[in-house]
Amino acid sequence: MVKQYQSNSKKNKLKYSVTVTLKKNVLDPQGKVVENTLKGKGMNNLKNIRQGKYFEIEVEEQDETKATQTINQMCEKLLVNLIIEDYKISKL
Amino acid sequence: MVKQYQSNSKKNKLKYSVTVTLKKNVLDPQGKVVENTLKGKGMNNLKNIRQGKYFEIEVEEQDETKATQTINQMCEKLLVNLIIEDYKISKL
Structure with missing residues (x-):
């Protein structure tokens, strides 16, 4: 049993990703700035961009x-x- | 054809997510601070945390x-x- 634990020691780590986004109705000034900058660089088909963590x-x-x-x-x-x-958690 | 375009107008928008992460060998001081703070709050089974956009x-x-x-x-x-x-792009 102990041996098995040791050989599986690499499996003891689990990796997850978490994305954190502003709620739908919350203003995102940082995203707005990015949006305006990209439009200024000629990205005219950009509709909307929101930034998260x-x-x-x-x-x-x-x-x-x-x-x-x-x-x-x-x-x-x-x-x-x-x-x-x-926020949303996903297994990696 | 024009009619079809109009009825499909909602499909003209495509939504993507982009995750931006620091390359593997690049130090992530912000992530380190989060890691230390979480460990200070008693999260002892935390192994590693890296922050991205x-x-x-x-x-x-x-x-x-x-x-x-x-x-x-x-x-x-x-x-x-x-x-x-x-960075990594995924369709939403």
Whole structure:
């Protein structure tokens, strides 16, 4: 059993991505600036651009449910402002 | 033909997401700060966290190949610093 754990030690890490976006009705001034700049550079078919944050998180955990729980906690404790932002977790 | 174009007018918008991440060997001080803060909050099974940028871009284009080209141009002109960053485009 111990041996198996050791040989599986690489599998103890799980990697997730988290994307944090502003809620639909929240103004995104940073995205607006990027939009205007790109239009100024001649990108006329640009319709809309919104900027968010992106995290790649590795956790030392074997159980996917537990890992997702941990990542949820991280988001709620620090990474995401739940009043104005939404987040999405995906397995990498 | 014209009629069909009009009835498909909603399909003229294509939406993509772009994630921009620092290249593997580039130091990520911002991610390090987040990592230390999370560990200070008791997240001991956190192994590694890296921060990137995220964009949601809508373009007025029907052709997916052209749309992807446009988005590539945007990335290279403004959104991504190709010396230290990688980017990935996905259809939403």
